[in-house]
Amino acid sequence: MSPAPTSDSATVDFISASTLPCIIDNAAYTTSHTYAVYRTDQSSDSERQVTHHVHAVSPAEAKLAVDSAAAAFPAWKATPVSRRREIILKAASLLQERIPQYAVNTMQETVVSRGLAGFELGVLGLGHLTAAAESMTAALKSEMLPPGEDGAIKIVRREPYGVVLAIAPWNAPFVLGLRSVLYAIAAGNTAVLKTSEFAPRVHLSVAQILIDAGLPKGVLNVVHVDPAHAAEVTEALIAHPRVRKVNFTGSTRVGRIIAATAAKHLKPVVLELGGKAPLIVLEDADLDLAANGILFGGYLNSNQICMAVNNVLVHKNVAPKLQQTLTAMFDQNREVFTAKLAQGMEDKHAMRSLFNKASADRLQVLYTDAVSKGASVVVGQASFEGALVQPIVLSPVTPEMSIYTQETFGPVLSLITFDSVDQAVQIANTPEYGLAASIYSTNTMLALEIADRIDAGQVHINAQPVHDDPQMPHGGWKNSGYGRFNGPEGIREFTQTKGITLQHGHPTPFHYV
Numbered sequence: 415m416s417p418a419p420t421s422d423s424a425t426v427d428f429i430s431a432s433t434l435p436c437i438i439d440n441a442a443y444t445t446s447h448t449y450a451v452y453r454t455d456q457s458s459d460s461e462r463q464v465t466h467h468v469h470a471v472s473p474a475e476a477k478l479a480v481d482s483a484a485a486a487f488p489a490w491k492a493t494p495v496s497r498r499r500e501i502i503l504k505a506a507s508l509l510q511e512r513i514p515q516y517a518v519n520t521m522q523e524t525v526v527s528r529g530l531a532g533f534e535l536g537v538l539g540l541g542h543l544t545a546a547a548e549s550m551t552a553a554l555k556s557e558m559l560p561p562g563e564d565g566a567i568k569i570v571r572r573e574p575y576g577v578v579l580a581i582a583p584w585n586a587p588f589v590l591g592l593r594s595v596l597y598a599i600a601a602g603n604t605a606v607l608k609t610s611e612f613a614p615r616v617h618l619s620v621a622q623i624l625i626d627a628g629l630p631k632g633v634l635n636v637v638h639v640d641p642a643h644a645a646e647v648t649e650a651l652i653a654h655p656r657v658r659k660v661n662f663t664g665s666t667r668v669g670r671i672i673a674a675t676a677a678k679h680l681k682p683v684v685l686e687l688g689g690k691a692p693l694i695v696l697e698d699a700d701l702d703l704a705a706n707g708i709l710f711g712g713y714l715n716s717n718q719i720c721m722a723v724n725n726v727l728v729h730k731n732v733a734p735k736l737q738q739t740l741t742a743m744f745d746q747n748r749e750v751f752t753a754k755l756a757q758g759m760e761d762k763h764a765m766r767s768l769f770n771k772a773s774a775d776r777l778q779v780l781y782t783d784a785v786s787k788g789a790s791v792v793v794g795q796a797s798f799e800g801a802l803v804q805p806i807v808l809s810p811v812t813p814e815m816s817i818y819t820q821e822t823f824g825p826v827l828s829l830i831t832f833d834s835v836d837q838a839v840q841i842a843n844t845p846e847y848g849l850a851a852s853i854y855s856t857n858t859m860l861a862l863e864i865a866d867r868i869d870a871g872q873v874h875i876n877a878q879p880v881h882d883d884p885q886m887p888h889g890g891w892k893n894s895g896y897g898r899f900n901g902p903e904g905i906r907e908f909t910q911t912k913g914i915t916l917q918h919g920h921p922t923p924f925h926y927v
Contacts, residue, residue, distance in 0.1 A: 426625075428636075429519065429618050433467040436475075437618070437636040438482050440625050444788075445469045449640040450524065451614060452549035465522055468614045470640040472651035476606075479635040482655035483604040485578045486632025491574055491602045493630075495554060498600060499547045504627035506543035509535065516588065516619050523613045524584055525766045538589040543759050545884030545901055546600045553905035554601065567916040572909040574602035575658035575682075579651050581672065583664045584769065585718045586612035589882070591620040593738055595634055597904040598661070599624075604633045608651065611641045612769070648672070653679050659908065660684070663720075664845075666821075666893050684897030684907060686889055688821045689720040691879040692842035694864065695736055696835075697729040697752045699854035705739040707852060708827065711878030713751060716765050717825045718773075720894070721850035721872070721879045724822050726807070727838050728878060730831040737829065740793050740807060751794070751805050753825070767801040768824055774801050777824035780817040784808050784828075787815050793828065819845040825907060834862060843869045848891030850879035870894075 423584050426442055428435060435442035450464045471479070509516070517531040526534075559568035580594035587610060595605040609617035621636045639647045652660055652675050661684035662672045670689040676683045693711065695704045712723035728736050744751055753765040768774045778798045786807075793807035809829035813820055817828055832838040842851060852869040855861040858875070865873040871890045874881055882888055887903035889895060 417711070427624050428625075429615050433469060434614050434618055434638065435469050436471060436638055437480050437621050437634070439631040439635070440629070441631075443469070443475075443478075445471055445475055447472065447640065449611070449642075450639075451477070451612065459706070466615065468611075468638045470643070471637045471647060472643070473647050476637050476639075476647050476651050477654055479606045479637050480577055480579075480651065480654040480656050482632040482635050483606050486630060487574075487576055487604045490599075490604055490630060490633050493602070495550050495748050498602070499550055501624070501628045502547045502596070502600060505623045506540055506547070508623045508626055509539055509543065511621075512623065518618070519615050519619060520588060520613075523616055524769070526585055526715060529765055534586055534589050538586070538884070539592055541884040542589060542592055542596055542900070546596050546905065549885070549902040549905055550600050553902035554909070564920075565918060569914040569916070571912045571914060572601075572906065573912050574598075574909055575656055576603060577654075577656045578603045578605045578908060579657045579660045580605055580607045581648070581660070581662040581664070582607065582617060583608060584610040584612040585715065585720075587616035588620065589739060591617040592661065593899050593904075594661055595620065595624075597899060598659075598908040599629075599633060601905045601908040603659075603908055605635070606651065606657070607634065607636045608648065609636060609638050611639065611644070614638050625924070649675055652676055652681060657681065661897070661899075662686075666895075669895060684889070684899070686720065686849070686897075686899065687889070687893060688726045688847055689722070689894055690819065690821050690824075690847040691721055691850045691852070691870075692725045692727050692845075692847035692868075693723045693852040693879065694842060695726065695728040695732065696838075696853070696855040696857070696860070697731050698856045699732070699815065700856060700876075701732065701736050701739045702743075704736065704854040704885065705743045707806075707854065707876075707878035708740060708927030709747070709751070710741060711852065711880045712827045713765060713825050714880055716753060716768055716803070716805070717827075718823055719880050721881065722823075723827060723852070723879060724830045725811070725818070725830055725832050725841070725845075727832055727841055729838075730833055733829070733831045736793055737807075744793050744805075751868055753802055753804050755802060764921075765805065765825070768803055769799045769801070773824060774798055774803050777803055777822060777826055780820060780822060781808070781826055782807075784811060784815045784817045788812065789828075793827075813844075821845075821847065839864060839867045843867075846893040849889075849894035850874070850881065852877060852879045862902040871898075 520531040557570040578598040582591040590638035634648040663686040666687040789808040791808045797804040805825035807827045848869040862876045885901040887898040888900040889898040
């Protein structure tokens with residue numbers, strides 16, 4: 415067990431320690447149990463390098479973080495929205511100063527490129543902080559309903575839940591870690607962030623900037639969990655009676671477990687899960703623009719994004735031309751589209767390996783199945799070497815292939831032809847996922863009509879689907895989850911309504927009984 419916290423939040427540097435602490439009451443919290451974080455992209459365990467160690471909590475220690483957040487909740491709930499906004503905007507200012515430092519941490523833990531790390535911090539991270547600050551007043555305003563026959567004043571207020579448990583993934587660690595707690599805190603909740611075992615330093619930096627910006631003690635606590643004990647610790651956190659809501663971003667498989675556990679304890683959940691984003695290219699589409707969207711939206715972060723392009727649906731009359739355009743654009747940018755092991759800060763744009771060899775092995779199974787059933791590589795050159803997977807496009811991809819409906823989460827795209835708009839919609843809606851989609855067409859009205867028929871939380875017309883505008887509601891349909899992050903809807907998601915009536919006061923006749 416850890417000794418009582420001893421450091422003041424203004425002087426604590428949580429993220430520079432060789433063994434990363436948890437955070438409770440704005441102070442470093444250390445435990446007797448630690449685990450190692452490895453470079454994940456090496457091809458074998460014998461080659462993997464330990465980058466740092468992490469203090470991991472037991473179920474009993476995890477409960478201390480919830481107790482702290484619960485104790486902080488009444489004062490934080492009563493804190494004026496204007497003061498909460500000041501802290502969030504100060505955090506944005508601090509993040510702007512720390513982008514170079516935090517980018518190095520992101521690259522070390524998740525082997526992404528410098529360009530992507532900088533984009534996540536400088537564009538998405540800053541965007542979420544400013545969007546939350548801008549949205550708070552409108553999202554949290556009370557409503558006055560028209561009076562009834564009795565003249566009663568009717569007020570509907572939005573109140574925070576209490577303690578929110580946030581569970582964030584590794585694939586865009588800063589922005590997804592930030593998003594998991596930011597909107598809840600803006601709404602007046604306190605939060606406990608359970609970090610990813612693969613990106614604990616990046617997730618710790620989310621708390622670092624918010625605490626340095628003035629977040630009071632206990633409003634945001636952070637716990638690290640050894641993967642070997644993840645199930646029991648997560649169960650203890652969800653079961654804690656003071657945890658009132660849970661949010662989880664990650665795989666559909668784990669999301670089902672989180673949802674089932676929360677349901678057992680009657681806790682509401684926000685889930686953003688897997689995706690199988692279709693990109694539909696109509697006969698009248700600008701094929702150069704579509705090809706750009708396919709390659710960018712399909713290969714950004716080596717496709718390790720829930721909204722990344724998976725299935726490219728193209729009208730049969732323009733399929734050959736689109737394939738030629740993709741090939742030419744791919745070849746012209748071959749250096750960009752060549753996946754490499756992490757090269758360091760000097761390598762600005764190269765695609766990286768997949769997160770680990772297990773991810774590559776799973777993708778190779780999908781590739782092998784598709785090829786065995788008639789698909790071939792029409793763009794790029796297939797290569798699976800440890801965690802390193804080179805980007806390709808397969809065609810023709812047909813319904814009997816597993817890759818037709820299964821999320822890839824790696825840079826292997828599927829080209830599927832269609833004869834009609836109705837068939838395109840049917841193919842797009844076939845997978846169990848519904849997070850994001852794209853439509854390319856010069857016929858705006860037709861594209862809007864198709865967008866209305868797509869089963870997805872977001873549909874982008876003439877733009878690729880990897881899109882996370884901090885002002886727009888973001889979340890999935892079907893097995894991609896439920897609930898919303900971002901903007902006013904993201905703040906309201908972490909509130910519950912309270913109806914208040916104010917009456918002149920008069921006795922109620924007993925004959926109603």
